[in-house]
Amino acid sequence: MTVRLDATDRKILAELQRDAGQSLDEIAKKVGSSKTPVWNRIRKMREAGIAGPQTVVLDAEKLGFEACFFVLIRTSEHEADWQARFLEALRSRPEVQEAHRLAGEIDYILKVRVKNARAYDAFYQALISEVKVHNVTALLSMEEIKSTTALPL
Amino acid sequence: MTVRLDATDRKILAELQRDAGQSLDEIAKKVGSSKTPVWNRIRKMREAGIAGPQTVVLDAEKLGFEACFFVLIRTSEHEADWQARFLEALRSRPEVQEAHRLAGEIDYILKVRVKNARAYDAFYQALISEVKVHNVTALLSMEEIKSTTALPL
DNA sequence: TATGAAAGTTTTAAATA
């Protein structure tokens, strides 16, 4: 389901990733085209689901979210029912910003953003009371060196 | 440097996180206010750096970025000079979407998004040739269960 | 806080290369 894009499409996406707030005219100038063609390309990429919703990046620290944990989870349960409940628990908890199922020893990794260590503990207790997990390791972030959703187009 | 926000500010931020493309009128209706006050609040929050740049979320899979690794790094080097070079290497590589310095046994965690396993290996070889690291474990994501930058305001 | 008018932007449509 990979879509064919030309160099102009890629430049447009790169600009939108950098700043989705700029006007069509500005983008058009930067990619060496004009408003209408740029608008049509963006519309097509949106329809194809390549470009999704716009969002605003908030400063987590300034909003009081001062703790970020990476959580490594091992489980002994591998039945469909257990997995369905576990995934539902992750999806419904807003503290969980990322959740991946992994290959290898460790089964899942989560990125959890909370106000403080106490809030993490509350999250942890709630999670393990909902679904049984074998082993949990929490890695506490001391410093966010880099954080971006931009893809290197 | 935490800023005081009221319930309306929070609702506005929540709406902007959900969809930054909607108009002021729509946001105003949803938060039970009108255009001008909403606009003033957004401007203030931008000036305070609480609300940052707008971006568009792209579909990594559709763009051919089919591999995502979490990389756990242990190092024996803890000198300022080594660290400065290491951080610079991470910041300058666009495959690195997240990088955190951790407390405890493991020193750093990275989230690395690449087209395929070969591209990951190229990244890995380049990184270890630039800076010496003691131990590297790569966790391969099989499935992205959840991915959001939204904070639970 | 609300109203409204000026400036700017997006979107659609028609004309042109």
Next chain:
DNA sequence: TATTTAAAACTTTCATA
């Protein structure tokens, strides 16, 4: 077929009540 021009609809921005 793709691009440019042009015009309508809508949004943002800001002055004033």
